[in-house]
Amino acid sequence: MKNELDKTYDSSLFEDSIYAKWEKSGFFNPDLSNLPDFAPSYTVILPPPNITAKLHIGHSAMLAIEDLMVRFHRQNGYRTLWVPGTDHAAIATQNMVEKKLMTETGKTRHALGREAFLKEVDIFVENTQATILKQTRKMGASLDWSRLAFTLDEQRQKAVKRMFLDMHREGVIYRGERIVNWCPRCQSTLADDEVEHKEQKAKLYTFKYSADFPIPISTTRPETKLGDTGLAVNPKDERYSKYIGEEIETDFCGLKLKIKVIGDRKVEMDFGTGALGVTPAHSAVDWQMAEAQDLKKIKVIDEAGKIKDGFGEFSGLSTLEAREKIVSQLSADGLMIKEEEIENNLSCCYRCGSVIEPLPSLQWFISVDAPASRLNGRSMKEAALEVAKNNEIKFLPDRFGKRYIDWMENLHDWCISRQIWFGHSIPAWYRGEETYVGEEAPEGEGWVMDTDTLDTWFSSGMWTFSTLGWPDNFENGVKSGDLARFHPTQVLETGYEILTLWVSRMVMMSLFAIGEIPFEHVYLHGTILDAKGKKMSKSKGNGVDPLEVIEKYGADAVRLSLLMGATPGNDARYSEEKVESKRNFVNKLWNISI
Amino acid sequence: MADKWILQELAMTRKTVDESIRNFEFAAAADSLHDFTWNKLADWYLEVAKIEKEKSSILIYILKNVLIMWHPFIPYVTETLWESFNDDILMMKQWPAVAEATGGDSFAVIQEAITGIRNARSENKIEPARKVKAVVVGPNADLLVEQAALLCGLRTGVEAVESAQSAPNEAAIRVVLGETEIYLLGAVDPEKEKARLSKEKENLEKLIAGLSIRLENQEFVSRAPAHILKAEQDKLARYQSELANINDALKA
Numbered sequence A: 001m002k003n004e005l006d007k008t009y010d011s012s013l014f015e016d017s018i019y020a021k022w023e024k025s026g027f028f029n030p031d032l033s034n035l036p037d038f039a040p041s042y043t044v045i046l047p048p049p050n051i052t053a054k055l056h057i058g059h060s061a062m063l064a065i066e067d068l069m070v071r072f073h074r075q076n077g078y079r080t081l082w083v084p085g086t087d088h089a090a091i092a093t094q095n096m097v098e099k100k101l102m103t104e105t106g107k108t109r110h111a112l113g114r115e116a117f118l119k120e121v122d123i124f125v126e127n128t129q130a131t132i133l134k135q136t137r138k139m140g141a142s143l144d145w146s147r148l149a150f151t152l153d154e155q156r157q158k159a160v161k162r163m164f165l166d167m168h169r170e171g172v173i174y175r176g177e178r179i180v181n182w183c184p185r186c187q188s189t190l191a192d193d194e195v196e197h198k199e200q201k202a203k204l205y206t207f208k209y210s211a212d213f214p215i216p217i218s219t220t221r222p223e224t225k226l227g228d229t230g231l232a233v234n235p236k237d238e239r240y241s242k243y244i245g246e247e248i249e250t251d252f253c254g255l256k257l258k259i260k261v262i263g264d265r266k267v268e269m270d271f272g273t274g275a276l277g278v279t280p281a282h283s284a285v286d287w288q289m290a291e292a293q294d295l296k297k298i299k300v301i302d303e304a305g306k307i308k309d310g311f312g313e314f315s316g317l318s319t320l321e322a323r324e325k326i327v328s329q330l331s332a333d334g335l336m337i338k339e340e341e342i343e344n345n346l347s348c349c350y351r352c353g354s355v356i357e358p359l360p361s362l363q364w365f366i367s368v369d370a371p372a373s374r375l376n377g378r379s380m381k382e383a384a385l386e387v388a389k390n391n392e393i394k395f396l397p398d399r400f401g402k403r404y405i406d407w408m409e410n411l412h413d414w415c416i417s418r419q420i421w422f423g424h425s426i427p428a429w430y431r432g433e434e435t436y437v438g439e440e441a442p443e444g445e446g447w448v449m450d451t452d453t454l455d456t457w458f459s460s461g462m463w464t465f466s467t468l469g470w471p472d473n474f475e476n477g478v479k480s481g482d483l484a485r486f487h488p489t490q491v492l493e494t495g496y497e498i499l500t501l502w503v504s505r506m507v508m509m510s511l512f513a514i515g516e517i518p519f520e521h522v523y524l525h526g527t528i529l530d531a532k533g534k535k536m537s538k539s540k541g542n543g544v545d546p547l548e549v550i551e552k553y554g555a556d557a558v559r560l561s562l563l564m565g566a567t568p569g570n571d572a573r574y575s576e577e578k579v580e581s582k583r584n585f586v587n588k589l590w591n592i593s594i
Numbered sequence B: 001m002a003d004k005w006i007l008q009e010l011a012m013t014r015k016t017v018d019e020s021i022r023n024f025e026f027a028a029a030a031d032s033l034h035d036f037t038w039n040k041l042a043d044w045y046l047e048v049a050k051i052e053k054e055k056s057s058i059l060i061y062i063l064k065n066v067l068i069m070w071h072p073f074i075p076y077v078t079e080t081l082w083e084s085f086n087d088d089i090l091m092m093k094q095w096p097a098v099a100e101a102t103g104g105d106s107f108a109v110i111q112e113a114i115t116g117i118r119n120a121r122s123e124n125k126i127e128p129a130r131k132v133k134a135v136v137v138g139p140n141a142d143l144l145v146e147q148a149a150l151l152c153g154l155r156t157g158v159e160a161v162e163s164a165q166s167a168p169n170e171a172a173i174r175v176v177l178g179e180t181e182i183y184l185l186g187a188v189d190p191e192k193e194k195a196r197l198s199k200e201k202e203n204l205e206k207l208i209a210g211l212s213i214r215l216e217n218q219e220f221v222s223r224a225p226a227h228i229l230k231a232e233q234d235k236l237a238r239y240q241s242e243l244a245n246i247n248d249a250l251k252a
């Protein structure tokens, strides 16, 4: 032995200096290793942690698995690159800072103003980012820090803007009015997968619009009926089919409605009365019926969740107040037929839990079905399905391949604009009815830039190639530099809960931008649960701070305890006893060696 | 012989770990390395090395391989150990091509014998201090006599190993290893054994008497649920057959 070593291994004496030694060697960066030109490359992109909070033990498991794969391949002659980064997590971060602002100063973001608020966000981001990077190093992760990226840094802003313009030029991005999932609390639209569904009891009301209206209807939301323009029945329903095509004028709680009876085979004859009041402006399904049958769309509820002007005594009321009022009026007028309790699937905001209000709004969308010339006339959906079905991308465990395909097959257009301040800006300008999309503001007076920002998954969906220098090193369909050497990446290792939110988007974006898959393998890890098998959370207080356990047992013991329980797709339990037993093993190895 | 065996195990471990990592079976890779390091290297080979001596070059070779393979799992401690006797950086150390190794199978026979003897001793409650003589009969007898140093040195309590054509006549504990049999002589102290058996006999007789009274009690028999009754009857039968065995042993 060259150096004398103590009888027991004290991790705290060595870890920091060993990490410094690795970093100083430069070998985290594959450009500095003396590999022959023919050495195959092995690239892993670290799923960028959200800068909303410091890392938890689940992140440690991810780092341990990826570092294992990366170190193994680095030691086996591969040109190995592991790219670090963090995610700006638009809406999540904004909510975090809003909450902080409120508790610390009692101010809302509106009171502070956009510019000052974004400065607050920057300060917050800088803080958490520093913590995250420190935690990542502590785990021993051999990331190439010279390629550190942030989903909202300058280079990524350039990439996002370019992507938006390319997609717009191809007709894949369009602006249109749609029913969006609107959170009246966050004042923002939410993607379908950002909406959580809660089973809960609700009242189903059965009534007639007015005494002379021939068909009774059932609904859980009588207040939206102020905007009904149609009545859908099943054409096979003998009770009602004779009315199809008729337009009936009626008086509903003192307001005039013009209801057109339409036939739709999707209407269930035995649910409620078998007739549905169609409210195009406040239900995604009804919106589609209205498009197909050319019904008028009347907006009843505004962005604050209140009844709009023009609805008499109901205007200005909240939806719940309006509902109560309408219900009591219907009862007083003898129009209420039945009130019954049913199990209802309530849509809630995944961030704040508020009830989602479906609202029509002008938004930017990615059409997943539009044929794109750069995809040889296929749509993004078709291209993304093909690579999974052809096994060009392999999923581990493979049941997730099926889940990916199922989800992709049912995918609707993706709403990418968000009414929040923190995020990528949208390169669009408006003047009256005119819209301009481009690199820079258009010439001339009076143009106003879009104040919305892009869905956070738009930029993280580009992560495999935006971190490797795209668009600068991609010209006329030819890759150069990092993009040529390191893309497609070999493995994406991430949590199964973001298979649809993230993984699927990465596939579509990469196929569109550079015509190749983003990764060859998708390894989906499970969730780390506590010793009793419960989910860890801040509120339950059963979370684990990786830095604390590293301090106590050493990073190696933490890594080994997470690795020895790791099977793809399955949740694993964490316990301090496990870490302790791995620390004992590390000591055993130490004793064998000295 | 142990050298060949540990090199063979090392090569097999190297292959398993490599394949497991490439197949994303990280837990399996770690288990295999753990098994090699703890059970094979520490529990066996390092013990053998204490007896056979002069193994430092092979030990360093194995240690280097172990550190290289453990590095992706536990990079800090492996790099720390590595730098104590190497000038290069472990993180960049190529995994060596481990040559196919063979010829380690006969060490497995020794291991089996040692484990068998240890188990027999503990099953027969032989005090650790009591030394025994091993008489080996069968095809592996010569091999085991040749490796007597290991057989005696590795916590077996064996002080001598002999081969024989047939089973000895003395009272012995028999360890069966396929066609080879090991007889442990001097394991049984006849006086002590007799005392133990007598005590056991007394105890059993008491238990049998108690149970019999219970089972002759008509009230119990008619009231007890069928499965309880059956369990009590089985228990009685078991005590009775144990008692018969002890009586036989005492007569011998």
Ligand SMILES: [Zn+2]
Residues within 6 Å of the ligand: A183, A184, A185, A186, A187, A349, A350, A351, A352, A353, A354
């Ligand atoms: Zn919300």
